[in-house]
Amino acid sequence: MRTIAMIGTGYVGLVNGTCLAHIGHSVQCCDTNADKIEWLQQGRIPIYEPGLEAMVAENVAAGRLSFTSDMASAIEQSDLLFIAVGTPMAPTGAADLGYIQSVAEFIGRHLTAYKTIVIKSTVPVGTGRMVDSWIRANMQNPQIPFDVVSNPEFLREGSAVADFMKMERCIVGAIRPEAAQLVADCFEPLNTKTYFTTPESAEMIKYAANAFLATKISFINAIANLCERYGADVEDVAEGIGSDSRIGSAFLRAGIGYGGSCFPKDTHALNWMADQAGYNFGLLKEVIQTNEEQKYVLLKKLVQALGDLRGTTIAVLGLSFKPNTDDLRDAPSLALIPALIAAGASVRVYDPVAMSEARKWFGSDVNYGIGVYQTIAGCDACLILTEWREFITLDLEQVRQLLKRPIVVDGRNCYSLASMSGHGIEYHSIGRTAVS
Numbered sequence: 035m036r037t038i039a040m041i042g043t044g045y046v047g048l049v050n051g052t053c054l055a056h057i058g059h060s061v062q063c064c065d066t067n068a069d070k071i072e073w074l075q076q077g078r079i080p081i082y083e084p085g086l087e088a089m090v091a092e093n094v095a096a097g098r099l100s101f102t103s104d105m106a107s108a109i110e111q112s113d114l115l116f117i118a119v120g121t122p123m124a125p126t127g128a129a130d131l132g133y134i135q136s137v138a139e140f141i142g143r144h145l146t147a148y149k150t151i152v153i154k155s156t157v158p159v160g161t162g163r164m165v166d167s168w169i170r171a172n173m174q175n176p177q178i179p180f181d182v183v184s185n186p187e188f189l190r191e192g193s194a195v196a197d198f199m200k201m202e203r204c205i206v207g208a209i210r211p212e213a214a215q216l217v218a219d220c221f222e223p224l225n226t227k228t229y230f231t232t233p234e235s236a237e238m239i240k241y242a243a244n245a246f247l248a249t250k251i252s253f254i255n256a257i258a259n260l261c262e263r264y265g266a267d268v269e270d271v272a273e274g275i276g277s278d279s280r281i282g283s284a285f286l287r288a289g290i291g292y293g294g295s296c297f298p299k300d301t302h303a304l305n306w307m308a309d310q311a312g313y314n315f316g317l318l319k320e321v322i323q324t325n326e327e328q329k330y331v332l333l334k335k336l337v338q339a340l341g342d343l344r345g346t347t348i349a350v351l352g353l354s355f356k357p358n359t360d361d362l363r364d365a366p367s368l369a370l371i372p373a374l375i376a377a378g379a380s381v382r383v384y385d386p387v388a389m390s391e392a393r394k395w396f397g398s399d400v401n402y403g404i405g406v407y408q409t410i411a412g413c414d415a416c417l418i419l420t421e422w423r424e425f426i427t428l429d430l431e432q433v434r435q436l437l438k439r440p441i442v443v444d445g446r447n448c449y450s451l452a453s454m455s456g457h458g459i460e461y462h463s464i465g466r467t468a469v470s
């Protein structure tokens with residue numbers, strides 16, 4: 035059992051802190067956002083993540099998990115300091131390391147005994163060494179030893195707890211093997227495969243993984259666009275190529291592109307790193323560009339189906355970048371909805387869990403529906419942007435009756451063409467012919 039300070043209690047910090055407590059460690063989660071800490075101290079969970087609330091409650095009750103704004107004392111009381119603060123995209127496309135630097139400097143000022151500092155945040159190659167020097171530059175007693183270890187995070191929002199508890203692999207990048215082992219031992223109860231690397235390789239593994247997955251998504255979306263032009267069906271094509279074990283079926287769902295807090299910023303950051311090194315990563319640039327364009331394919335389909343959008347009311351079902359999360363960061367809805375409004379449409383939105391997040395992003399630019407059927411009633415068309423369970427099991431008869439014009443434009447291929455035929459609904463989707 036180790037004592038751990040989790041610095042940054044967002045999606046990654048809260049899930050990691052809670053799960054590390056669940057496997058037996060004593061964890062204090064800290065954050066500079068005092069409101070967030072206060073909520074958590076009251077047992078309220080600031081994010082939507084299946085299974086998390088119960089696990090937080092269980093581990094708080096067991097005395098293994100607590101929340102504090104007193105970062106200095108959490109650092110003093112802990113063996114390991116996990117850094118899980120955000121690394122958002124800077125205007126240049128680079129990862130903004132401002133939060134990382136301020137944490138490193140804080141740790142430096144409060145280091146009174148040996149600590150292992152673990153970087154969970156996604157950071158550009160070479161950041162581990164920068165963290166080392168930021169800590170060193172702020173230490174009152176430069177004799178105190180410490181290690182900086184890279185341990186990138188691979189959890190997926192929406193299944194983050196399960197992803198941690200059934201961890202597929204653990205990457206540990208360290209200079210000193212003893213420090214690497216100490217970090218690997220924290221995850222030992224999970225019985226996962228651990229890969230020991232240099233800090234640079236560990237940092238690169240995270241970006242390479244996300245860039246590769248983004249490439250698969252942009253690739254299948256480009257194939258979908260071709261399928262539409264040649265009358266092929268991208269669902270059949272994805273199944274056909276995905277059954278080849280060299281390719282694999284994951285991340286071959288055609289749609290309106292990737293979003294979220296990771297793929298967009300991480301692909302940009304890797305591209306920035308390549309540019310900095312004088313390497314033109316043309317493939318990655320195309321992946322990013324294809325994704326940008328893909329966000330707007332539903333607008334084109336809608337205009338084809340409805341003509342001029344001025345004076346129309348469009349229902350948008352699904353706002354989060356994927357199901358089972360309330361995260362709207364870089365969601366395709368953030369690009370598409372303003373484009374619909376700019377084209378003259380009024381927009382009525384509904385999402386099963388992201389409505390309060392949506393109000394922060396869209397304010398009074400859209401109308402907020404209550405439930406699917408109230409949202410679509412009287413609308414000229416309905417768009418599906420997120421494949422929430424609620425949207426893949428719609429009562430199609432009601433949909434047809436409630437829409438002013440029975441047009442559904444589905445950005446996530448929630449329905450088979452066979453199941454949408456014969457309902458009197460004009461159904462447009464991605465990489466497939468339209469049916470009615």
Ligand code: NAD
Nearest residue numbers: 042043044045046065066067119120121133155156187191
């Ligand atoms: P987040 O924005 O949800 O959380 C970051 C938290 O850090 C916030 O609560 C913020 O208040 C806090 N913070 C900022 N500065 C701080 C400081 N100086 N001291 C203490 N707390 C501070 O971000 P996230 O989604 O959890 O992502 C964190 C990192 O993990 C990023 O680098 C991200 O790329 C990476 N990551 C995220 C995911 C994901 O699915 N969200 C998956 C893998 C990796």
